[in-house]
Structure formats: C-alpha cells, structure tokens
Amino acid sequence: MSNFRKAASGMTLAEHLAEARRRFLQSGAAVIVLGIVAFIVYPQILRFLQGPYCRATPRHCSFLVTNPLDGLNLRVQIALFGGVLFASPLILWHVWRFITPGLKAKERRYAIPFVVATVLFFAGGVVVAYFSFDNAIAWLQSIGGHSLVSYYNPNQYLSLFMLMMFIFGVAFEFPVILVALELARLVTPAQLLRTWRYALIVITIFAAIFTPSGDPLSMLALGIPLTLFYFLAIGVGRLLHR
Numbered sequence: 001m002s003n004f005r006k007a008a009s010g011m012t013l014a015e016h017l018a019e020a021r022r023r024f025l026q027s028g029a030a031v032i033v034l035g036i037v038a039f040i041v042y043p044q045i046l047r048f049l050q051g052p053y054c055r056a057t058p059r060h061c062s063f064l065v066t067n068p069l070d071g072l073n074l075r076v077q078i079a080l081f082g083g084v085l086f087a088s089p090l091i092l093w094h095v096w097r098f099i100t101p102g103l104k105a106k107e108r109r110y111a112i113p114f115v116v117a118t119v120l121f122f123a124g125g126v127v128v129a130y131f132s133f134d135n136a137i138a139w140l141q142s143i144g145g146h147s148l149v150s151y152y153n154p155n156q157y158l159s160l161f162m163l164m165m166f167i168f169g170v171a172f173e174f175p176v177i178l179v180a181l182e183l184a185r186l187v188t189p190a191q192l193l194r195t196w197r198y199a200l201i202v203i204t205i206f207a208a209i210f211t212p213s214g215d216p217l218s219m220l221a222l223g224i225p226l227t228l229f230y231f232l233a234i235g236v237g238r239l240l241h242r
Helices: 013-040 042-056 070-102 105-144 154-171 174-183 189-194 196-210 216-240
Strands: none
Touching (some): 013 042, 042 154, 070 105, 105 154, 105 216, 154 196, 174 216, 189 216
C-alpha cells in the first residue's frame, strides 16, 4: 500500500511501530527496575518526603495510619513515583531518539538542548515545590486554628505533595514551550513583549487556581518564576532569531 511506504526518515510504518514498541518496553523496564530500587530504599525516601512536614511542625511530624494496608499502599505508591521520576531522563532520551530520524538537520540541532532544558526546568519546579511545601503545611494548619493537633495520613499527605511537585514541574516547562513556539514562528518575541501585561494576569490566575495547597507563599513561589521565565523566553527568542 502506498500509505505505508518509507517515510522521510527512511523507515517504513512497520519499522516505526517496532521502534516505538522497543523503546516503550525499554522505558517500562527502567521504570520497573528503578521502582524496585525505590521500594528497597523506601525509608530514606519517606524521610526525605517527610522533611517539609517536620520543618513545619518540628515537635511532632509522625504520620498516622488507621488501616493495616496503609503502610503497604504508601510503599508501593512511593515505589511507582520513584520509578517514574528516576527513569524520566531515560524516557525523555528514548523519546528524543525516536523523533530524531524525522527531524531536519536544523531541528535536530535543537533537540538535545530542548531535552536537557525540559529535564532541568522540571527538576527546578520539583525543588521549588519541595522547599515551599513546609510553608503550605504551616499555612493550612494555621487556617484550622491552634486547637487542632495535626497527625496526617501519609497517603493523603503524599498525594498532595506529589500533586504539588507535578504541577510545579510541568508549569516550569513554560519557557521551554514559549521558545519552541518562537522557533516554530507561531509567536515572535515582539508579540510576547507587547502582551506582557496580559501574560502577567494569566500567570497570576494560573498560580491562584492551580497551586494545590492554596496558600499565598506557594502561589508566589509559582507565579514569580513563571513571570521571570516569560521575559527569559523573550530574550532567548531574540538571540535565536539573530
């Protein structure tokens, strides 16, 4: 069939599917192996994730479980989270290697910097979320009043914590997306500079809506970097278009 003839990369559709399957299986295997590692070093990971809780309430930061299965569920959850997180650079590398044959020489030149920037900015968002979460915990406790003694369920605590790290990590990809749009000529640095006031309004609304904890400090921790990233993307776009 003519629809299945070789593409620009010189590979048939069947070869593309086989390549995608191979890279998917390798990425899945990496997640499983690193998930097992995370399962083994679970106590160290738990202490690390417990850090913001202990900084917010240093006198008592023990978790409370009411179900015999809570401990097992928590360990499996951390293993899955750790496996995906630790394997993410390898997953992105496989994605890059899969799409590289179909890219032009100029596009291929930008591929590695974009993959590296994606990993670094996502990691930066996770770090900011980690060091902001103790302020979020303290603020949430203050809303409830001093008459309440907080002992959190670890699964609920971890769900909120992972959601916050995920949202911050994805949001920190903002400059990478803007630069990609500039390279694709969908927007120009001049257009972004002209609409900076509207962009600040959108960023503020985004931070207010999507910050999971809802506390002002976490909103600022998300909103201020996104604002700086907006102008950073304008500067990078100008350099690339010279």
